[in-house]
Amino acid sequence: MVLPRAARTQRRTRIQEEKEELILEAALDVFATHGFRGTTIDQIADVAGMSKPNLLYYFRTKEAMHRALIDRVLDNWLDPLREFDAEGNPVSEIRSYIRRKLEMARDFPRESRLFANEILQGAPHIEDELKGPLKSLVDEKAEVIRSWAKAGKIAKCDPYHLIFAIWSTTQHYADFDVQVRGVLGEERSGEGRFEDAARFLEQLFVSGLEIRDGGA
Amino acid sequence: MVLPRAARTQRRTRIQEEKEELILEAALDVFATHGFRGTTIDQIADVAGMSKPNLLYYFRTKEAMHRALIDRVLDNWLDPLREFDAEGNPVSEIRSYIRRKLEMARDFPRESRLFANEILQGAPHIEDELKGPLKSLVDEKAEVIRSWAKAGKIAKCDPYHLIFAIWSTTQHYADFDVQVRGVLGEERSGEGRFEDAARFLEQLFVSGLEIRDGGA
DNA sequence: TGATAATTTGACCGGTTGGTAAAACATTAC
DNA sequence: GTAATGTTTTACCAACCGGTCAAATTATCA
Numbered sequence A, B: 001m002v003l004p005r006a007a008r009t010q011r012r013t014r015i016q017e018e019k020e021e022l023i024l025e026a027a028l029d030v031f032a033t034h035g036f037r038g039t040t041i042d043q044i045a046d047v048a049g050m051s052k053p054n055l056l057y058y059f060r061t062k063e064a065m066h067r068a069l070i071d072r073v074l075d076n077w078l079d080p081l082r083e084f085d086a087e088g089n090p091v092s093e094i095r096s097y098i099r100r101k102l103e104m105a106r107d108f109p110r111e112s113r114l115f116a117n118e119i120l121q122g123a124p125h126i127e128d129e130l131k132g133p134l135k136s137l138v139d140e141k142a143e144v145i146r147s148w149a150k151a152g153k154i155a156k157c158d159p160y161h162l163i164f165a166i167w168s169t170t171q172h173y174a175d176f177d178v179q180v181r182g183v184l185g186e187e188r189s190g191e192g193r194f195e196d197a198a199r200f201l202e203q204l205f206v207s208g209l210e211i212r213d214g215g216a
Numbered sequence C: 001t002g003a004t005a006a007t008t009t010g011a012c013c014g015g016t017t018g019g020t021a022a023a024a025c026a027t028t029a030c
Numbered sequence D: 001g002t003a004a005t006g007t008t009t010t011a012c013c014a015a016c017c018g019g020t021c022a023a024a025t026t027a028t029c030a
Helices: A014-038 A041-048 A052-058 A062-083 A090-107 A109-120 A127-150 A159-175 A177-184 A192-208 B014-038 B041-048 B052-058 B062-083 B090-107 B109-120 B127-150 B159-175 B177-184 B192-208
Strands: none
Touching: A014 A041, A014 A052, A014 A062, A014 A109, A014 B014, A014 B109, A041 A052, A062 A090, A062 A109, A062 A127, A090 A109, A090 A159, A090 A192, A109 A159, A109 B014, A109 B109, A109 B159, A127 A159, A127 B177, A159 A177, A159 A192, A159 B109, A159 B159, A159 B177, A159 B192, A177 A192, A177 B127, A177 B159, A192 B159, A192 B192, B014 B041, B014 B052, B014 B062, B014 B109, B041 B052, B062 B090, B062 B109, B062 B127, B090 B109, B090 B159, B090 B192, B109 B159, B127 B159, B159 B177, B159 B192, B177 B192
């Protein structure tokens, strides 16, 4: 038989698993920097070190590769938020959420950029996920934050915009990396910038959410 | 004569000015959502309501359109930071900088996304601007912020990362608009979200930068 | 009005793109 | 070993891409 992988019920051979991984790795590289439409199959094949028809044997279309990547990334992307614990100490929960997101920006910048590209271009492939699972999870965690505020453990604030602020500030170091490095200059563009960012952001959010006399 | 606009020394006709504007308007639409490589001249021509050769009469290449847009946007993009006044009151300067950036995200989302796309894709067309004029301006303003901190007017913090945080949180509402609206749900996706965001961000940054006993 | 310059169009071109067909080659199962 | 299955390659195609050209049309102005 000559059916490509997607048509089979079960993953079979070792070679399949390896090649699919190799392809997705290459595809991540290219999609992350050029977006869906700006990416060509030839480019991916080139990075993966195989011929285009060979690549198309494993993923029948460009869409299929993109979808496989998006599914995987979206899931990982939400992990740090899932860990957000309602029972924990508010300040340290927020602090460690920031730290985890920042680590992801540092360790998986391509994944972050793939996601950013998708959203920037109007999320044509993941609108349902945004309005479904993603929204549900955020709703749930927003409720946790709201209850902390109500209990007087942190300052009153809109929990949704708090989450947006944590997302944007942390992902900025992956998505806008070129700009960050351009502005910081060569001498401050080492990995140390992530520690500086962590220090700053923890300070900002922790003291920004501290309860004080003037409240609200 | 039949020389396209770029070759002429002076802007001549009314029709030229109108058409160029029309084209850039259309190009902004398309570039902002598909990025440079993902955009086709046909698409732009279509949105602009003219034929491709006609469009190419005004801008000889896709690059030329993109460059014209980028130049214009980059300049506007920096305006709010330029207004940042060393002599003003620190807290209200930061507050109004946030407000201005948020207004830009609300009123010029396509411009923000064009810029974001360019950075995401590695800033191939504006690397020089990033390391030159942009860096210089940020360096200058960072020095102002540092002096405020030294004078005890705001909490000590890394001024570069403060600026990054303001950029990312505000632009988030333009660049990640689909996601923001998806998460907030239909009922909170009106223009009111910008006011909520402003309230939240002003609170976050102002009290996050306030001097307190345990200070930084 | 007519001459001149500015604008618009349709037909076209070479290169690239996403994807296919079929056969050659490699691997595995018996 | 050999038959069946899985993998890779070569050759290809139709559509699309950025861009050109020359002719047709329209605006400008003496």
